[in-house]
Amino acid sequence: MQKIVSFSKRRGFIFLSSEIYGGFSSCYDFGPLGVELKNNIKKAWWDEMIKKHDDIVGLDASILMNPKVWKASGHLTAGFADELVECKRCHHRFRKDFLKKNKCPDCGGELTKPHKFNLMMKTFVGPVEDEAAETYLRAETCQGIYVNFKNVLQSMRQKLPFGIAQIGKAFRNEINPKDFIYRTREFEQMEMQWFCRSKEAPKFFNYWKKERMNWYLSLGIKKANLRAVEVPKQELPHYAKRAVDIQYKFPFGWQEIEGIHNRGDWDLSNHSKHSNEDFKYEGYFPYVIETSVGVDRSLFAFLCDAYQEVKGGRTKTTKAVKEVEILLKLDKSLSPIKVAVLPLVKNKPKLTKKAKEVYQMLKPYFMTQYDEVGSIGRRYRRQDEVGTIFAITVDFDTLEKNDLTVRDRDTMKQERVKIKNLTSFLKEKLEK
Ligand code: GAP
Numbered sequence: 001m002q003k004i005v006s007f008s009k010r011r012g013f014i015f016l017s018s019e020i021y022g023g024f025s026s027c028y029d030f031g032p033l034g035v036e037l038k039n040n041i042k043k044a045w046w047d048e049m050i051k052k053h054d055d056i057v058g059l060d061a062s063i064l065m066n067p068k069v070w071k072a073s074g075h076l077t078a079g080f081a082d083e084l085v086e087c088k089r090c091h092h093r094f095r096k097d098f099l100k101k102n103k104c105p106d107c108g109g110e111l112t113k114p115h116k117f118n119l120m121m122k123t124f125v126g127p128v129e130d131e132a133a134e135t136y137l138r139a140e141t142c143q144g145i146y147v148n149f150k151n152v153l154q155s156m157r158q159k160l161p162f163g164i165a166q167i168g169k170a171f172r173n174e175i176n177p178k179d180f181i182y183r184t185r186e187f188e189q190m191e192m193q194w195f196c197r198s199k200e201a202p203k204f205f206n207y208w209k210k211e212r213m214n215w216y217l218s219l220g221i222k223k224a225n226l227r228a229v230e231v232p233k234q235e236l237p238h239y240a241k242r243a244v245d246i247q248y249k250f251p252f253g254w255q256e257i258e259g260i261h262n263r264g265d266w267d268l269s270n271h272s273k274h275s276n277e278d279f280k281y282e283g284y285f286p287y288v289i290e291t292s293v294g295v296d297r298s299l300f301a302f303l304c305d306a307y308q309e310v311k312g313g314r315t316k317t318t319k320a321v322k323e324v325e326i327l328l329k330l331d332k333s334l335s336p337i338k339v340a341v342l343p344l345v346k347n348k349p350k351l352t353k354k355a356k357e358v359y360q361m362l363k364p365y366f367m368t369q370y371d372e373v374g375s376i377g378r379r380y381r382r383q384d385e386v387g388t389i390f391a392i393t394v395d396f397d398t399l400e401k402n403d404l405t406v407r408d409r410d411t412m413k414q415e416r417v418k419i420k421n422l423t424s425f426l427k428e429k430l431e432k
Pocket of ligand 1: 139140141142172174181182183184185186187188189191256257258259290292293294295296297298
């Protein structure tokens with residue numbers, strides 16, 4: 001775990017938010033490579049939902065909503081709260097279900113009786129900070145989907161069954177945020193709500209569970225590190241009739257990265273009750289099967305799964321023999337950088353000029369990096385570390401023959417390719 005955390009910082013994936021001020025409340029920032037990886041994960045999910053399925057459409061609802069939404073959804077009641085205990089001596093607060101013993105893990109002091117702590121994050125809208133201006137940052141993105149159910153149904157002339165997908169930020173005032181980016185107070189979700197007839201809900205539940213498991217596997221997650229676990233009845237969220245957690249085997253154990261929920265007609269019927277809108281379709285409330293992924297959690301899982309340490313180095317050359325080399329074996333669609341262009345040596349102007357021309361040629365098509373610092377072996381290793389799929393070397397033969405060496409990250413095989421064919425060669429290789 002510590003290795004992943006320091007690697008993420010060193011190579012520009014994830015930084016502590018407001019680090020110069022000592023950080024803030026378990027918030028994190030995604031660095032130049034982190035944001036590429038995050039965008040690639042979101043694109044992979046969006047393509048999977050929207051491009052692969054004719055009957056799913058997208059939405060981008062606002063984070064701030066009328067507070068009545070959260071009353072109707074049940075998030076302001078005990079259902080969306082964790083049990084909090086406080087140490088009578090040091091006054092530190094803890095989530096009761098995270099404690100191994102019934103005493104303060106920080107000072108050993110006696111704990112108070114648990115009370116319910118609501119996770120909604122309050123804020124004020126407008127210039128007056130009174131009760132009338134109070135609302136909440138959304139705790140799940142899907143409420144924006146439910147309140148737009150009719151808008152989408154009518155504007156897109158949808159018929160049941162169909163789905164609405166959305167990606168966006170969500171906020172929860174977690175009592176004990178922990179495990180790096182695993183549990184934070186600000187995070188991003190990718191949620192799809194599938195509206196169907198109640199009779200068909202069990203069938204679609206199983207369909208989506210399978211689809212979602214396959215999505216992770218298709219993006220390279222190892223089968224041994226992924227499992228689906230039925231949530232026991234007594235632990236179901238307040239809105240769910242049935243739930244399955246998709247879990248990943250993190251360095252700190254098996255933990256949820258996605259929830260598959262049968263929400264029944266909980267949301268549509270409650271919003272109908274609390275608003276003036278009738279969300280019935282052909283006389284009944286549709287059921288909802290939901291797939292809900294945390295972007296940050298899945299990114300963390302993809303990072304952990306791809307991270308490899310190769311003792312003695314990948315090439316086993318004498319120089320590398322004592323070193324541990326890192327290889328980030330991300331799927332090619334997820335890797336932040338697809339291509340690196342490397343002049344064989346730095347101090348030959350003809351070589352660097354040519355290499356920069358090749359870099360400029362590829363940049364519009366692929367996320368490309370130019371690197372001339374250090375030995376060629378060291379530069380290959382730097383690229384392997386961040387999962388770059390192809391490293392291209394411009395050498396003296398390039399100047400004569402207009403071809404160059406393309407090195408494959410996984411096989412380390414090198415191939416000569418003509419510059420005029422390079423873009424189409426890479427496009428073909430990088431396509432699924
Ligand atoms: N709309 C349903 C819903 O929000 P959830 O199981 O509470 O269900 C879904 O959350 C996913 O959102 C989780 O599987 C997780 O990936 C992510 N998530 C939830 N709370 C989180 C937190 N505090 N930090 C990071 N990700 C979180």
